[in-house]
Structure formats: C-alpha cells, structure tokens
Amino acid sequence: MKSFETKDMSTGQVHNYLQHAIAPRPIALVSTIDKAGNVNLSPFSFFNLFSANPPVCVFSPSRRVRDNTTKHTLENIQEVAECVINIVDHNIVYKVNQASAEYPKGVNEFYESGLTELASIHIKPPRVAESPVQLECIIKQVIPLGDGPGAGNLILAEVKTIHFRDDLLDDSGQPIQKNFDLVARLGGDWYTRVTPESLFALPKPINEPLTQ
Numbered sequence: 115m116k117s118f119e120t121k122d123m124s125t126g127q128v129h130n131y132l133q134h135a136i137a138p139r140p141i142a143l144v145s146t147i148d149k150a151g152n153v154n155l156s157p158f159s160f161f162n163l164f165s166a167n168p169p170v171c172v173f174s175p176s177r178r179v180r181d182n183t184t185k186h187t188l189e190n191i192q193e194v195a196e197c198v199i200n201i202v203d204h205n206i207v208y209k210v211n212q213a214s215a216e217y218p219k220g221v222n223e224f225y226e227s228g229l230t231e232l233a234s235i236h237i238k239p240p241r242v243a244e245s246p247v248q249l250e251c252i253i254k255q256v257i258p259l260g261d262g263p264g265a266g267n268l269i270l271a272e273v274k275t276i277h278f279r280d281d282l283l284d285d286s287g288q289p290i291q292k293n294f295d296l297v298a299r300l301g302g303d304w305y306t307r308v309t310p311e312s313l314f315a316l317p318k319p320i321n322e323p324l325t326q
C-alpha cells in the first residue's frame with residue numbers, strides 16, 4: 115500500500131485521489147434563480163440522497179480552488195432558497211458537461227448547453243425538460259465546510275415534487291431501473307453509464323441468526 119497524510123497534500127491532489135476512489139457519483143444538474151430572475155444551471159457530483167422522511171438530498175458547490183470565489187449556484191440559493199435537481203442520463207451528459215463551463219454570472223447555461231427550460235409547478239427555477247427525473251426542492255440549510263479554496267458548502271434540499279418520465283414507471287408505478295440509462299462521475303474526466311448489461315440484482319439477506 116502507498117499511504118498519504120492529507121495534511122501533507124495539495125488540495126488538488128486530495129481532490130484528485132478521493133474523486134477516483136469515491137466513485138461512481140450520481141450527478142445533480144441543479145437549476146437555480148437569483149432574485150433578479152436570472153436562471154443558472156450547473157452539475158454537481160458531490161451529491162446524494164440522505165433522508166426519505168423528510169426527503170432530503172445534499173449537494174456541494176465548492177469554493178473555486180483557483181481564486182477561492184463561490185459558485186453562482188450557491189449565491190443564487192442564498193438569494194432564492196429553491197432549486198430543481200435534474201437527474202442526468204446518457205442522452206444529456208454531453209450538454210451537462212457544456213453547462214459546467216465557467217460562464218460569467220447571469221449567463222443562463224440552459225441556452226449555452228442547448229437544454230430546454232420547463233416551468234416548475236411550485237418553485238421559480240425551471241426544470242430541464244430533457245432530464246428523466248426532476249426534483250423540485252426547497253432549501254432547508256446551507257452548511258459551509260470551510261472558508262478556503264476547495265471548501266465545500268453542503269446544500270440540504272428537501273424534495274417537494276418528483277417528476278418521472280412516463281417510461282420509467284411500470285403500470286403499477288414501480289420504477290424500471292434498466293430504463294433510466296443513468297451516468298455517473300468518477301475521477302478526472304471519467305464517467306460511467308448504467309447499461310442493462312451492467313446491472314445485477316442482489317436480494318436482501320434472509321434475517322436468520324448465523325450458524326457456526
């Protein structure tokens with residue numbers, strides 16, 4: 115084994131090593147709006163589901179390592195505490211990557227990436243029409259993890275409305291996993307795609323005491 119103390123590493127090296135190891139990570143394509151009505155759209159792979167009751171997702175726009183500035187997504191949420199988490203499938207991943215470019219504040223990445231705005235039902239930020247699952251969320255809390263370059267900001271987003279594309283649910287309302295065609299981020303420029311061939315089912319163990 116090669117072992118490393120994070121206190122002796124650069125932020126870039128810590129980021130790179132952990133991103134390769136803690137993978138694959140799902141991608142939240144987050145739409146937000148500022149108080150003047152400017153829409154923003156950016157992807158975040160520091161993202162997951164952490165509670166079902168209440169239903170809470172967390173994602174983290176970090177401070178830019180380059181100049182320690184904060185991302186527009188965080189700034190918008192501090193003005194209007196709402197967001198849509200749009201789930202990313204293989205069909206939109208190239209456009210999602212385009213939306214991650216560092217555009218000046220006020221630029222709407224829907225237009226830059228070629229994705230389509232769809233009005234939300236309950237909140238101001240629009241959904242991404244091409245996304246297979248769209249989650250309308252109210253922000254519960256923002257937790258800064260530091261004030262230096264690379265510091266994360268945990269955004270606790272409570273899911274209020276879940277929109278599923280029709281073909282993702284069977285007649286009884288059960289999600290059909292193989293139809294989602296999800297992608298996820300790994301280290302560096304690597305991504306992975308959840309194809310039907312890559313899926314396997316693992317039933318939960320039967321809850322019986324272990325025999326010696």
Ligand SMILES: Cc1cc2nc3c(=O)[nH]c(=O)nc-3n(C[C@H](O)[C@H](O)[C@H](O)COP(=O)(O)O)c2cc1C
Pocket residue numbers: 141154155156157158159160161174175176177184185186187188210211213214215216217299
């Ligand atoms: C797939 C993908 C995942 C990303 N995940 C994150 C992330 O979790 N946290 C982060 O700060 N930046 C992440 N980025 C970079 C941001 O999307 C990028 O900095 C973006 O310009 C931020 O936009 P904003 O300033 O408009 O919020 C990711 C980029 C891509 C392509």
